[in-house]
Amino acid sequence: MDLFRLLGGGAKFDKKRFKDDFQLLDPSSTEPEVEESFAEQPDNEEERQKSLLNEIDFFKNTHTIVGNTKKVKDPKKPKVKKEKKSEAEEDDQQDEEDDEEQEDLFTSQEEVAQFRKQSRIRVYGDDVPNPFRKFADLSTPYYNLRPYIRRNLKESGFEDPTPIQMQSIPIIMKGRDLMSCAPTGSGKTLAYLLPIIHDLNGPEKSGYRALIVAPTRELAQQIFREIKRISAGKKFKICMLTKATAATQAQDPKLRQKYDILISTPLRLVHAIQSDEIELNRVQHLVLDEADKLLELGFLEQMDEIFAACTNTNIQKSLFSATIPSGVETLAKTVMKDPIRIVIGAKNAATETIKQELLFVGSEDGKLVAIRQMVQKGLKPPVLIFVQSIDRAKELFHELVYDGINVDVIHSERTKSQRDNIIDQFRAGRIWVLISTELMARGLDFKGVNLVINYDFPQTVQSYIHRIGRTGRAGRAGEAVTYFTKEDAPYLKSIVNVMRGSGCEVPEWMLTMRKPSQNMRKQLRKAPIERKQINTMSSYDKRKIAHKRDMIETSKRRKTEKETEKKA
């Protein structure tokens, strides 16, 4: 069993235990080859793609598994450039490779049960389809995965499926309704996209056949890019619903027929349904990404309207999240047909590659002291800091920006282009510390984030799991520090339980604490704890510091200019 599978299942990677079977290789010194694979690219997509491929290359080179099960990979071996083959030739070759790899399909239900246990897959429901072990299994006649999808997986550097992919893909391929709960960063997006793209086969120009709903615009955009990646080579028409795309479809109803896949946030979609801008009567696949968020009060009414607009009786529905509370499960069952439930690892748990810490900071002022101490000791960027409100995000930004930290802030009051720009800059490593509200807590895939700081204690356990899940993705290590004050202490035990459940050490005294009552948790969910403003300096002091910093920078610049002049 390989590393990513283990990590995707929520297991811990113990170097000592695997000492004899695994060897971690150094990354190759050569630059990775970057290939363009998207048909339509946003302006900054090239950079994003480049950094993604670098990430994958890094992941592959540092985690190549050698020993008993796989061939040794020599990173220094020069790559031999192959002649370009036709698509048909490549497909034939792929089929041959797949035939060679077919030896381990399951032979009995005991074997299936054993495999699920080993991969930490739990299933609930009737006639649950078997999981598959390797992507190559999907090319057998039983699944008959379209060869171009397999090729795209290879080009994305996806060598082995994660547990959620192993079990979800066959279920969606069978057309069954599904509720999937798997850790953050374990590949849930591909788990639903792959079978949908396979089933849609190719562009049809008959109107939307798949609909993916996500709680934020940023997540919807990320899903859009993932679809492009997995469907590269087929000219699917994919629509990311915005004011502009809705308006063009409103003006030209024929245009609606050209699309195959729709991605949207609930509010935008409901608006389009009510204004007759789109039709959803042909939708065969409906996915709720971050399903528990979408089925919470606030989104629920909109989701009701979306369910009602999807009138196709053969619709297949999937719900995905890293957290699905039982209340949401009960609610979801009312809109699903004989659903199957999957849980990977422990239910509603944090990813086990994240080192979690709870830090008592005494009071609100203590938080700033703590963060400045962390900066002094040396933070390893990129770092993501969560606060509980837009005002607090702005306040903290104004504190840290005068400390000379490369910091920015993101929240829903910033314009769309500012938000897009910040996310790109953060992904590219040009912003080191990013302060955010709950906006960035769910779904966003920043593989490189080293540290998440919960500056304000999260209002729910779910929020905690998703926030810290922005680090430790795709099998990487990550760290999360949660500050708490006297006011937060009564809620601590819920987080302590998550930490313990994901194998983190917790001080003995915390284990003896009482769990907050249901009523207390309800109160906190409704409204955050009131906190003192984040402000240690008067605006006069801040201006003074900023002025001093500008003077130092100007004098440094002048000195360099003079030296350059002298040399010339």
Ligand SMILES: Nc1ncnc2c1ncn2[C@@H]1O[C@H](COP(=O)(O)OP(=O)(O)OP(=O)(O)O)[C@@H](O)[C@H]1O
């Ligand atoms: N089989 C695979 N092998 C290697 N990397 C993968 C595989 N599947 C997905 N990934 C990568 O893992 C990362 C996390 O995937 P994804 O964003 O789908 O996680 P998620 O489970 O949806 O997380 P969250 O709960 O936070 O939304 C992505 O960068 C994705 O490209």
